[in-house]
Amino acid sequence: xxxxxxxxFDTQDLLINVGPQHPSTHGVFRMxxxxxxxxxxDVIPYIGYLHRGAxxxxxxxxxxxxxxxxxxxxxxxxxxxxxxxxxxVEELAGLEVPERAQWIRMILCELNRLSSHFMFLGAxxxxxxxxxxxxxxxxxxxxxxxxxxxxxxxxxMMYAYFRPGGLAWDVxxxxxxxxxxxxxxxxxxxxxxxxxxxxxxxFVARTxxxxxxxxxxxxxxxxxxxxxxxSGVPLDVRRDEPYLKYSEVDFxxxxxxxxxxxxxxxxxxQEMRExxxxxxxxxxKMADTGPIMPEKMPxxxxxxxxxxxxxxxxxxxxxxxxxxxxxxxxxxxxKVRSACLSNLQALKQMSVGLYVADAILVLGSIDxxxxxxxx
Amino acid sequence: MKGIARSLMxxxxxxxxKPVTRDYPNVHKPLPERDRAFPLLLWDQxxxxxxxxxxxxxxxxxxxxxxxxxxxxxxxxxxxxxxxxRRKIIDKFWIDYARCMRCNICVEVCNFDAIAMNNTWTGHxxxxxDRKDLVxxxxxxxxxxRAGAIKEWVPVLGQTNE
Numbered sequence: 001x002x003x004x005x006x007x008x009f010d011t012q013d014l015l016i017n018v019g020p021q022h023p024s025t026h027g028v029f030r031m032x033x034x035x036x037x038x039x040x041x042d043v044i045p046y047i048g049y050l051h052r053g054a055x056x057x058x059x060x061x062x063x064x065x066x067x068x069x070x071x072x073x074x075x076x077x078x079x080x081x082x083x084x085x086x087x088x089v090e091e092l093a094g095l096e097v098p099e100r101a102q103w104i105r106m107i108l109c110e111l112n113r114l115s116s117h118f119m120f121l122g123a124x125x126x127x128x129x130x131x132x133x134x135x136x137x138x139x140x141x142x143x144x145x146x147x148x149x150x151x152x153x154x155x156x157m158m159y160a161y162f163r164p165g166g167l168a169w170d171v172x173x174x175x176x177x178x179x180x181x182x183x184x185x186x187x188x189x190x191x192x193x194x195x196x197x198x199x200x201x202x203f204v205a206r207t208x209x210x211x212x213x214x215x216x217x218x219x220x221x222x223x224x225x226x227x228x229x230x231s232g233v234p235l236d237v238r239r240d241e242p243y244l245k246y247s248e249v250d251f252x253x254x255x256x257x258x259x260x261x262x263x264x265x266x267x268x269x270q271e272m273r274e275x276x277x278x279x280x281x282x283x284x285k286m287a288d289t290g291p292i293m294p295e296k297m298p299x300x301x302x303x304x305x306x307x308x309x310x311x312x313x314x315x316x317x318x319x320x321x322x323x324x325x326x327x328x329x330x331x332x333x334x335k336v337r338s339a340c341l342s343n344l345q346a347l348k349q350m351s352v353g354l355y356v357a358d359a360i361l362v363l364g365s366i367d368x369x370x371x372x373x374x375x
Numbered sequence: 376m377k378g379i380a381r382s383l384m385x386x387x388x389x390x391x392x393k394p395v396t397r398d399y400p401n402v403h404k405p406l407p408e409r410d411r412a413f414p415l416l417l418w419d420q421x422x423x424x425x426x427x428x429x430x431x432x433x434x435x436x437x438x439x440x441x442x443x444x445x446x447x448x449x450x451x452x453x454x455x456x457x458x459x460x461r462r463k464i465i466d467k468f469w470i471d472y473a474r475c476m477r478c479n480i481c482v483e484v485c486n487f488d489a490i491a492m493n494n495t496w497t498g499h500x501x502x503x504x505d506r507k508d509l510v511x512x513x514x515x516x517x518x519x520x521r522a523g524a525i526k527e528w529v530p531v532l533g534q535t536n537e
Contacts, residue, residue: 065438068478154411169530195385199378295534
């Protein structure tokens, strides 16, 4: 009977090109879907549209000049990208960062995680088909955070604020009050998204049970960040290999159970609440005044020969910098280990067998930033 | 059904919020003091000449090589009957704003506090039709500071609040 029907309707698989100029691919990512009717049979991703050679460029720059390029590898969480880089340089040069600078770095990185996740929530809302509303909600909350970053560092996205050894200059005098004000509005924003999505039957029906990946597969693909934690793997660099002052604050590693799209969303939402908790603890423990740079800094920083791999927990996962020095004032080799590239490898396994609209949702749930994938 | 009702309530509750948007071209957001637009040169109002001596420090430190600097002997120096103590002074200076990535390094390395990031709206609204028009010469770079239309913020590396 089935064979007869197949003969009656002579079907063939169709290749659909999604991107690179498509709003749902979150940047210039192109994927070719092989579809059988509405079902995805194969996914062929194409990357490299945003490749600028940042790693190679940094080899011609001294350590201070490289900071600006690190911003541009991860434009939604530039503080985290800078942090990995300057910490790798500090590790090589043996610089001791003053305590207050570490607290400030930690607060800014967590605030950056909030702003990045707000961006995710907004864009993910659009992916699920809720046009406009959640995107503008996310934008609104992110704007408050970005205004704060602008007051401190002077720029809205490409901060260039961390330096090997500490910070470029001190934070504003009303820093603590401003941060408290902003995280209060962020907490309200998280509540808004919680009310908008978490129990919404349409949203749950749309996201539960699709894009499944098991813990074993997620580990095999080298995923990290909220994408792997949603599969139930409690992997968090902040807890496993504490950098800055993360060993002195109390926070939970949020994990999911099902490893589906909804869990990846829920993990991020819960993680934002943890971030707010971390920021509050940091504000209590941070001194009001104090040095932010070591007392004796050379005019031109040189590092002894050696190599170092420094990893930090960026909003999308493990952001690592592998730095080799041959004793000069610039890296001999710089390699960026980006979380998005590894997370993206699992895209095919997660989306084969789903409908086309769900494949878009799976891509959205990984929360890719293409500048980080291509560098 | 309960979830959808809750979701709609969330949307409804935003009706009572104050709007956060602005009528942009008509209403400008006040910029913070540290705001970074493109770099410009500062004018020494006391002696009536630029602070810049053309020492090439910023040119060498610029990661994207967007600057070109040429110096000359100062015609206003004390040894030739002038009022200035600057032996050398800037002759020609170009910054290609299209290349600049606003990293603030030129401000950090300047020994004479002669360069600063523009923290006014003029530094942000400078769209032109031709990319060549974004190469600004010395007169253009000095104009705003010479007219006293900027309150610059020149940080020292590692400066604290004390």
